Amino acid sequence: MIFRQYYLGCLSQASYLIGDQSTGRAVVVDPQRDVSGYLADAAHEQLTIERIIETHFHADFVSGHLELADQTGAPICYGEAADAEFAIERLRDGERIALGEVEIEVRATPGHTPESISLVVYERAGDPVPYAVLSGDTLFIGDVGRPDLASSEGASPEVLARQLYHSLQEKLLTLPDATRVYPAHGAGSACGKNLSTETTSTIGEQRRRNYALRAADEAEFVALVTRDQPAQPPYFSFSARRNRQQHSLLGEHRPPEALSLERALALNRDGGVLLDTRSPADFAAGHLRGSLNVGLEGRFAEYAGDVITPDQPIVLVGDTATELEGKVRLARIGFDNLAGYLDQPMRALLEHPELAQVGSRLTALDLVHRMEQIPDLIIVDVRNPGELERGVIPGSRHIPLAVLASRLDTLDPSRPTVVHCAGGYRSSIGASLLRAHGFSDVSDLVGGYEAWARMDLNGSQG
Numbered sequence: 001m002i003f004r005q006y007y008l009g010c011l012s013q014a015s016y017l018i019g020d021q022s023t024g025r026a027v028v029v030d031p032q033r034d035v036s037g038y039l040a041d042a043a044h045e046q047l048t049i050e051r052i053i054e055t056h057f058h059a060d061f062v063s064g065h066l067e068l069a070d071q072t073g074a075p076i077c078y079g080e081a082a083d084a085e086f087a088i089e090r091l092r093d094g095e096r097i098a099l100g101e102v103e104i105e106v107r108a109t110p111g112h113t114p115e116s117i118s119l120v121v122y123e124r125a126g127d128p129v130p131y132a133v134l135s136g137d138t139l140f141i142g143d144v145g146r147p148d149l150a151s152s153e154g155a156s157p158e159v160l161a162r163q164l165y166h167s168l169q170e171k172l173l174t175l176p177d178a179t180r181v182y183p184a185h186g187a188g189s190a191c192g193k194n195l196s197t198e199t200t201s202t203i204g205e206q207r208r209r210n211y212a213l214r215a216a217d218e219a220e221f222v223a224l225v226t227r228d229q230p231a232q233p234p235y236f237s238f239s240a241r242r243n244r245q246q247h248s249l250l251g252e253h254r255p256p257e258a259l260s261l262e263r264a265l266a267l268n269r270d271g272g273v274l275l276d277t278r279s280p281a282d283f284a285a286g287h288l289r290g291s292l293n294v295g296l297e298g299r300f301a302e303y304a305g306d307v308i309t310p311d312q313p314i315v316l317v318g319d320t321a322t323e324l325e326g327k328v329r330l331a332r333i334g335f336d337n338l339a340g341y342l343d344q345p346m347r348a349l350l351e352h353p354e355l356a357q358v359g360s361r362l363t364a365l366d367l368v369h370r371m372e373q374i375p376d377l378i379i380v381d382v383r384n385p386g387e388l389e390r391g392v393i394p395g396s397r398h399i400p401l402a403v404l405a406s407r408l409d410t411l412d413p414s415r416p417t418v419v420h421c422a423g424g425y426r427s428s429i430g431a432s433l434l435r436a437h438g439f440s441d442v443s444d445l446v447g448g449y450e451a452w453a454r455m456d457l458n459g460s461q462g
Contacts, residue, residue, distance in 0.1 A: 001102045001123045001131065002045055005182060007199050008032055010299050011061050011332060012189035014199060016134055016182065018121060019047040023100030027051040028074075029119060029134055030184050031064040033332045034252040039071055051089070051097065053077045055136025055184055056116040057243045059149050059236040060191055060302070062334035067249050079108055081115035086246045091117060101125065107171045111164020112137040112145030112191075114155060118172060120179075132180035133203070138164065139172055140183045142196035144212040146229045149191070149236060161222040168213065177204025188299065190230050190402070193386055230384040231402040235305030235333055242334040250331045255324045256316065257340035261348045264315045265355075267339050273308050274342075277318035277326050280428035280444070284359035286349055288317060288342075293359075293432040296322055298425045301333045306402050307433050310334065316341035359431065360443035364455040367418060367445055371395075378417040380404075382430045383449065387422055393452055401426050404433060413439040420445035420452070 002019040017038055019026030026047035028038050042049050049072045052065045056079070065076045066086065075089040082088060091097075093108035105120040119134040137145035147160035180202055187197040194211060207213055215221035259267075268274050274291040276283050277300070283293040294304045296318065308314065314337060316326045323341035330338060342348065349356050362370065371377055379396040381388075382404060392398070399407050401421070411417065417439055419430040427444035434442045445451065 020100035020102040059240040079117040109167035143192035143194040231400040258343040259340040272313035416441040
């Protein structure tokens, strides 16, 4: 058996290639949008990709099923409850897919979504203990799938939570303890609230340690998984719909168009976004007025999806030769409305200083002094709810980054404002969003809450 996990850290997304060396037959499960890695590995192992299997309609990324089907001719497969605009092959509960000696059993595991399935992988068909289960978003390492993402389509979170309970108890926890667990996501994903940094585990380990699986009964389980979930990123509903639709394919090796400064500014005036992909420090040193800062070094696509809408034309502004990376990473959440990238951005700033703006960044000690000097200072905490357990800055307002754009009207653009997160990446995004919407005095906190927590009241750092 060939079994390969692909882990995309910037989206906390796992996908899989499973093949049988004796026959050369293979499947890919939950592929990311750019599919060249699967094709290269299959060619290297002399495998033919015969099926593309999706464990469910994903909300946090746009899958590469259409791209992979175009390249291989393989059918796209979903659970029986799935309905899509393109041709799909529906997999029945209990169905077995034989690749040769390697065999895959389909188990319907609704709850995270109605059509969710899990795939039990046997290295040899007669093995008493399966090699692994690909649990999709039904079972994570340390958590289970949230049941509220399908609520926008009329599905009740409570009903889905009950389905999830039965799927776990009757379909996954019946597997032997030694069965390896390979989920579709890890820590950082908004598809759960307590995901581990580990990317694999076992059924036995999860039975003992996963908080949701230790619930005393169904009622306690439902209560646990329906409360305190992180804010749903605004692009999730768009990506979930996109995964059902027939849409244009990604040309992952084709760079975007180079744009003049005049063209970029015209797009911006017409509602387009100048998306500066440099680090927060470089952005603060000088950027085009009105730009949004989402650095490529972080969870770029996810956070871009928090502050940009899919219909807005995007102009990338960044370091040399990063435009193709920016295009591909935006495409991973279905943001294909990329107008191009600004040609020679540093030259544009130097030749047009009237268009340049700097960003105010405060140290933790600076923030202490500003709090003392400005009684009406607004401090906006853009962390997720679970992060507040670490502590909060006194007097701060909690508005998660995922909902900040929809709550700008709750803030006063004329009052001095400081934005902070945990470490300083998301705060630069939030501060740039406020400036782009006319807030006149905005700073962000260098090092975020962690810098604040390290500082004692005398202003020393430890």
